Amino acid sequence: MIEVNLSQQQLEWCEEHTKKIVKKYGGDKTRGSGSYNHNRIDSNLIGVKSEVATVVWLRENFKNTEVSPCFVDFENSRGKPDIAINNAFLEVKGLRNNHWEKFKRCIPPHQLKQYVKKNAIVVWTTTEADSTTEKVFLKGWNYASDVDKHGEYRRTICDNIWLKEDSLMRSMESLLEELKK
Numbered sequence: 001m002i003e004v005n006l007s008q009q010q011l012e013w014c015e016e017h018t019k020k021i022v023k024k025y026g027g028d029k030t031r032g033s034g035s036y037n038h039n040r041i042d043s044n045l046i047g048v049k050s051e052v053a054t055v056v057w058l059r060e061n062f063k064n065t066e067v068s069p070c071f072v073d074f075e076n077s078r079g080k081p082d083i084a085i086n087n088a089f090l091e092v093k094g095l096r097n098n099h100w101e102k103f104k105r106c107i108p109p110h111q112l113k114q115y116v117k118k119n120a121i122v123v124w125t126t127t128e129a130d131s132t133t134e135k136v137f138l139k140g141w142n143y144a145s146d147v148d149k150h151g152e153y154r155r156t157i158c159d160n161i162w163l164k165e166d167s168l169m170r171s172m173e174s175l176l177e178e179l180k181k
Contacts, residue, residue, distance in 0.1 A: 050094030053136035115144030
């Protein structure tokens, strides 16, 4: 597991970006958009902080490589990964720290299908749902095909395919080697 500490400036950017996402999809009063049917600032903030932390970590480890944070342009991100690096298609899935033991590695079935088609790498993260907590934990990663092959159906706030077995999650350190190929 890797711990990334976001700067105050990064946290402020995350909060502003999250507000734009929520506004775009109808504000807190809607059922939201996408698989999760929610559109709250706190839940979106987990995802945005997780994406930013993953970019920070990748840029620290790939100084001479372009790391493209496609999530920044969320209005034009259809068909694009959260993050692109070395022709790899990365998707970031974040949870609250206290939800990790209960939910861990889940992907909605229709997202999983798209991720498998793109040979996506999924990075699993946790953080707090606020703009004051700087710590984001990069727990591990898997190819979407790992989840497709070994996952089982699980209902949480939506339908999910759950990679239940902890031993199947790959270490963040091994992602560095994988991305160098």
